[in-house]
Amino acid sequence: MLLEIFDPKARPRPVGIDLGTTNSLVAFVKNERPVAIEDCNGAALLPSVVAYAENGVVVGAGAKARAADHPRDTIVSAKRFMGRGADDAETRRMGPYEFVSPGAGDANVVKFRVGAGTRWERAVTPVEVSAEILRALVRLAEDELSSIGGAVITVPAYFDDAQRQATKDAGKLAGLEVLRLINEPTAAALAYGLEKRKNGTFAVYDLGGGTFDVTILMLEDGVFQVKSTGGDSALGGDDMDRAIAEEVFEQIGDGESAQSAARSTLGDAVARTPALIRVVLDAARAMKHALTESDHAEAQIPTKTGEKNVRIARDRFDALIAPLLERTGLACRRALKDAGLTKEQLDGVILVGGATRVPAVRAFVAKSFGREPLADIDPDQVVALGAAVQADLLAGDGPKDDVLLLDVLPLSLGIEVGGGVVDKILPRNTTIPAAARATYTTQEDKQTGFEIHVVQGEREMVGDNRSLARFTLRGIPPMAAGMAKLEVTFRVNADGMLDVDALETTTGVHQTVLVKPSYGLDDETVEKMLMDALDYGEDDLRLRRLAENRVEAHRLLTATGKAVANDAALLLPGERESIAVAMRALEEAASEEDPAKIHAGIEVLDAASKEFAGRRMNRAIARAIEGRRVDDVELAPNKDRPSSRSVDRSAEGTR
């Protein structure tokens, strides 16, 4: 199995994965077009449901079928719990699950208890549940492709650092090489943009099972640039199901809903057994789907006193979901404002997510943006198709189009300063990769430690934002207050993931501190889960490393060969020869069986071509500045420049 996945002779194909709240799917680029991979029944959507049982794990439709009878052992919508703390309000909000409370000193991670009271009772994290879904997608893809060469996984644009980290961990746990995490709306635009080759400014309205995002993107000269993004990571089609479910409970008279004032949530209801909640939610979802086509829907609900017939008209449904839609409208207005645009300046609105099939949603979007939204690509598939396009650009054999994604940081990053106030270090909507530094000093005489608390969010007070990490920089020599200089550096990579370090500069003592996430799992835990899950022996590990090193060697050889061929003029005398020697040595190492030797060969080639690479980079920069590609960069003073350009206005901060 391992050998098959990493067979060096088969051409690995990169895939795009939409790891959704309700459904997940995998796609790849076939003959320059992205296609979704279907299972043997012709279904591309894999329900994101994982059922745990005594004899193993079931994923997808099979798991979904078990949900009604085994509500606590069947995890639905695990994405909503990704990167969340065990004590988050959202964690407790809904669902039939039994949670394991973290013990003192344990990481504050959500854990579902499955198989409670049985011999196989265990606790699983949302990361492990998601990894099961990814493994099922990998199996599906392997039936179609001989070997998988890395994956691009999509995340909601609004996901914070902890949620992104959890998604990446799930990929790692499933044994995938995660090439990149990309934002779902960006992926959707990529799918549309590539097929239509449009320039313009677009809004992507993405209402999925559990999350809502709106993103304003500009497509210009082949560069997809996110202008702003906003949304709500706890709002989606599931909430529509819940709204219908409340209505259903009212109709079957479960004795709770009637007392309207302090109506309890579904999760708290005593009379509502986990099994009944599941049945009602499934019926609600089916009714929601039916209401897309017809003006009313019905369902039969089995209760203790026999089957009860429930009915809901579309008008009633529309009224029930109107408040949810209004919440999306707020986020849309804010995103436009952040981008410095009015709705009239948009060239189109793209619909993403199964919930956008609901007619009331389409009508709401049309009304809010003053235009009919685009929905030519299946809203359930468009994200995975775009991810496949990006995967192909990153690691495929296809032509490397001049397409580029310039993504932004979705939420501001900052640290806690005196009085519980947040000092923003990187504002939201900063283009990534990004880095920023801030300098602080000691408050008290002889203070030898700094506590650093990293938060993410837009609010002024620490308590209103998401806490990402805390750490203490120690060992500062005692000085008078205000003398020490603490430099904190934030780095955000192209996946939108954060890395923080702190150092005290006056003493010359360089201390870099690794940040341990407040939520989620540390690397060690993920590594251990990976070992447990795959039950690796020493030999398996060596084979895996060998395969990975071969893939890396192959990539580096191809890239270096191309660089030497294309930029021969930049080679110094003798350089071509030394690079060629290193390439031959690496080729030879790759044909043998020793992973360490391949690794050494990679390092030698890297060193041999380092200066040549530096020259190529400098020339690329010079060309970009000369504007050899575009020759209209004018930086002349211009006092009465017309202010019709919205971009200009936003950049100047005009209201």
Added chain:
Amino acid sequence: MDPFATLGIERRFDLDLPAVEKRHRELSRALHPDKYADAGASERKATLSKAVEVNEAWRVVREPITRAEALFTLAGLTVGERNEPKPSGELLMAAMELRETLEEAKAKRDLKAIEKLAGEVDAKRRGAEEKLRAGFADGSAKRAKIEALVPVLGELRFHKRFLDEVSAIEDAIAEADVAAQD
């Protein structure tokens, strides 16, 4: 870091931002990590740090306040709220009055009055920017002349903060309206 040099543009306050944005895009196209996914470790590292520098330069240059800060720093002056001279009493008085009027309008949820106030402050903001534009137009300006501009930066900060607050109030009112329908 000199963000103007990084982007290869003239060191001045008055910039054609759409053109600079285009420059940023071209540099990103040349340096983005996606373009170096297959490259060796040292090339990936070098291009990544350059890409970060380009993004940082664009972030600094696109906003008037950070752009002005960079110009002062490059002229050898230390700026930043803790280092700048205290704002004049006149400015403080005017700011207090504006804030009081804003609080009153907020309490009454009077969106028209809020908008009017924002318009006034925005006009002042434009005036401050105009002063910076003129002050930094001459590349060979004397240090004393540049130093005299530092208080304008303080004014700009006041205006920006006020306008941000207005924006937050407007959002809060819109949110409350939606919540009321819920």
